[in-house]
Amino acid sequence: MTTRAIKSGKIRCDACPVMCYIAEGRAGACDRYANEAGQLVRLDPLTILQRHSESGGELVPFLDGADDWDGGIVADGDTFITAVGAGTTYPDYKPAPFIVASQVDDADMITVVSEGIFSYCGVKVKIDTDRHLGPERAPVRVDGEPVGHVTTGEYGSQMLSLGGVNHLTGGGKKEGRVTCATLLALCNGGAVEMAIDDGSHLIVQAGRPPMVNGEVEERMRAGCGSAVVGMFASQWKGLVDEVVVVDDHITGVMSEHQAGKVIGWPASGIRIKGRRSTPGRYFNVAEPGTGWGGTDLADPLTIVGDFKTGVAEPGRSLLMVSTTGEHSAYYELDDALRPVEKRMPDALVKTIERIAENCEPALCSVVFMGGAGGSLRAGVTENPVRLTRSVRDALTKVTCGGAPAYVWPGGGITIMADVARMPENAFGYVPTPALVAPIEFTMRRDDYQALGGHMDHVTTLADAARGVTGRQNDHVLAGRRRVAADPQNPWPTNRERARS
């Protein structure tokens, strides 16, 4: 392909027969080729991580035109070519778009860089809330289409499993498309509205608090009801005669709980409706819901039975509180031993504030999970199974857009990576539907050679950063987008990690 400068600032593209004249700073009729300072460039920026000791940890994207890139002074140890924007050679079964050689601490390293087309992929979403979002196994819907399901609850969090091949390609066409759009949005940091069958309506966005039924969930619980009883027992002693910490999982009752016993908390005569687990710990006090402590309770007294006569006395006080301190109420027993709500004494208000203070901010986290298939591995080596073994033996390190990837034990290369640690807009899609995700394999040059790597397609890091592409690359890459590496991520070519 050649381009001729026609007049100042204009070039003529001959990538195709249309031969557009393209003004400076503009794109041609196809929107895929552009004139940047008189150079014809293709508009798929490749993302390069830059390690700066002084960088404050923020990802700072900036476009670098020809002027901006200083043309080759690339410190190998501090630069990493990510697969974001690298393109893919799929389905051509040829070497990956970039096979980059660099020097790291005197060792020759090779990084194989490719965008993978993942038909087998999805996200695991962790939502920090005790609220009941929906029954386990319930479908999660976006736009009415099932895109995943509620999976096992974890400590202080509800988990969703979204995507996966059965929703992407195994269901209806719309189901596949909506699933793909949902995954793409979540992986690129977007907010997605979803509804759980027989459950809540959610807005989920990586790194942001979840919104449940229109309310922002701000806090993760300090602990389960039993734990909160233990954590605050001595602080409550002397201020109140009984404390019930309402929790959908384990509701704690101070006077019966071991924590109360050891500090000599007297019996209060309270009766809790629920299944007693061990003293002072109750399961199933109510149905799950979005009320008190992840139950469906609007009035916590619903779980309190009649006080025992002979033990309880009029005037005794009762504090009921949820595990986040978000709900709380103070009662005193009347002459008939019925709890009557009263204004909470200031000293107790302070303890409620203390519970809230001990709760971490509630967030949604999104972890991408996908399997590197045969053709992707063929882009790395002529003998794909050797790549799997090399990854398994920790000779080859896998990253996604420079972010660390956890490789599942067992067969194949099935990885998980936190999308919040990747550069912006690292994911794309193809209409198959499938997600396009960046993946890099880094290893020593001799290891790469040993596993049957495409040695004759290797480009140096300095060349790749300058915009030179390997001969296998269909893409005339234009733009290079340099972003500061996330300091929380281990540096991708750090050998200790790959060799350990």
Place this chain on the structure above:
Amino acid sequence: MSVGWKETPRSVLLKDGRLGLRHGPIDLIVAAQGDPRAVTGGYERVRAQFETILGDLVGELYLLRAPVGGGQPMPSGAIAGRMARIARRFPADFVTPMAAVAGCVADHMLGVLIGDGGLERAYVNNGGDIALHLAPGASYKAAICTDPTAGGHGGTIEVDWGDPVRGIATSGWRGRSHSLGVADAVSVLARDAGTADVAATLIANAVDVNSSAVVRQPANRLQPDSDLGDRPVTVQVGHLSAAEIDEALDNGERRVTGFVQAGLIEAAFLTLQGRTRVVGERPALLSPHAAIPRHGVDRHA
């Protein structure tokens, strides 16, 4: 600069059975359902035709970029001739056959795909301009794009085989082609995609208002070989007042009504800064959409 590589026509059979074709600015998604032999044969013909269509069009580009009514000869190519004939049907101060290019490529390729029958349902989507084939009983659902930048969908429409609609096209100032107006998106339903394409272009041009919020530049400064010459095209639209939005939509609606009364189109959907108007007989079923694909809007259902 020389990088030793040239884009040739590319075709790829997508996993879902659709055919993707790309050459320069032409980006087609071809889908067909029906007798498997008819589908295979149709795809083969489409692939073969695709080798030459861009070259053929480029050969007559000088005619296709000239305004109609100037007494220039009819182009001889099948697609070029169709573009010129359709453009001439529209009463407008200024229109070139290029206004019909995307739709006419889709219509032509649809004809190639259908061949001598056997398909129940088929479409050719050329970057959002869609030509449809519907056998009795078949229907086609499409989402209407209301925000080309973000890929937002404002609603869906269903075309039934009994409807006189076989073409859908969308135009707006943010689109790939330049617009004289301020519409975010104008989607048109018409008898074929070429007609819908020209109509969408002309209606989008009409959705306009004099406002300091609108920035325009001569088309040929942005695209030196633009068929629009030095006409001012929209490059930025700031926040418009409610009155300005209404005025612009009123202007567009008048043109739609004229086209509908002249029997040129069936209906149009106009979107401007969050306001939508539906003109014509077709109902619009609104449904919100959750997420946004990165590589453009997949506007077919």
